[in-house]
Amino acid sequence: MSSQPHVTIHQPEVPRNLAALDPVFTVQGLDVFYGDYKAVRDVDLTIGRKEITAMIGPSGCGKSTVLRCFNRMNDLIPGARIDGKILYHDEDLYGDHVDPIEVRRRIGMVFQKPNPFPKSIYDNIAYGPRVNGHKRGDLDSVVERALTQAALWDEVKDKLKASALSLSGGQQQRLCIARAIAVQPEVILMDEPCSALDPIATTKIEDLMQELAKDYTIVIVTHNMQQAARVSDRTAFFTAEVDEAGVRHGRLVEFDETNRIFTNPADKRTEDYITGRFG
Template identity: 75%
Template sequence: MTEPSVTHPYTPQQELPDHPVPVMQTRSLNVFYGGFHAVHDVDLAFGRHEITALIGPSGCGKSTVLRCLNRMNDLVPSARVEGEVLYHDQDVYAPSVDPIEVRRHIGMVFQKANPFPKSIYDNVAYGPRVTGMKVDSMDDHVEKCLRGAALWDEVKDKLKESGYSLSGGQQQRLCIARAIATEPDVILMDEPCSALDPIATAAIEDLMLQLREQYTIIIVTHNMQQAARVSDRTAFFTARPDETTGNRTGLLVEFDKTSTIFENPSDQRTEDYISGRFG
């Protein structure tokens, strides 16, 4: 993939524009698992230096959409993606595009912290090493990434220890350090706090707000309070059951500024979900 050369007028200190200046977009995105239509016609735009939250009940396709953005669904043999996923106007599913290169630009943090069975240092250094990324000093780069994940002060004296030696919240921050080590443009987070206690969750949320100054962040969360606290824009999904099979197809209901979604949604289904009437 080509390095992005687009300049964006929006910075986090400015008022959020009505429409995002897109780093990524989906156009008529449809996802199938075999004959099952999992996601139907999703159009979204993800803005530079913004946090976008994808919310909705279980089975509505929000994690499926997230995994499409860096081609993680390629790893599911039955998965088929139709439509477009654009990164700086380049279709990441074009035949000439290397999915490994896609994942270097679009990193991912999973629901359950998954450090590699390596030292703290080697967890962070792994991505740059396997991608052949050139850094002046790996030691300096590892320190920079651990500082970026607000973890350096806690681990600087035990970099040779296993990543498994850290607490759950520290492991998740290590995974964030690993994700930013390849200097991505976009960070995807799939329910990054669902397995964490409130203190660790608050630390990750604070970190998201700091990282927004450098990255575009897209999160899936079941926690509506979390979406309200950290995101700039929110996309609400629901699921439509098939009357014959009972299979549920994910639909995008509404996408807007988070303040609008939570205070003045335009669709009654959004209002019902936000108010707890269903979901």
């Protein structure tokens, strides 16, 4: 008979105080639609400041969709809209006066497939500050700081003019993280940032996330439960459910401290998923 799957719980060396949840995002009754199709239904969630929140669940459960609401990336998809509310601090993220471009300057994003621009390493990092009206003067130090924070500086400092595409996949992904950091966002959204990487590169990114959580709020979508267990402070478990009309929607099942989700989940579906009985 199969043995119990192993789920490693890795505690950060300096445990952060999770009791005091200082909300950056407050999601209230969120529905997300693509045209007439309701992809995600009725999500309530709070993202804490300078914490790592993981969103896990099987394919099609809407976790990426919810993530893309936080920086209004879904606006770029024709027909996408939301019901319900997302508060960013105390401001309605979808309020009439809100400029999505301004939102994305505060809330950065890292994607599943590393997507460096086909420019030099330097120009990749400098892109965001330049677009956001950064004066030429101290751009060099901005680039150095971002690359240092992304733990990439030592590897690329001698070839800043080389094409970003000459880097390995893992380096490219750290470059994309550095690129996001360079505009000094408050939040970094990561959409399965390691799923295209090998285990060593994955470990580096995970270590980096721990480091970045000292300064940034991080929300990560991952397929990999072990990864969520290793890096996150809180975990939101999503699943896909078929409603009375036979339509699939993504739903949030359980949201709690990662520790509790992986050792003592409140919901049977969460337990089934994390022990590998489903999904």
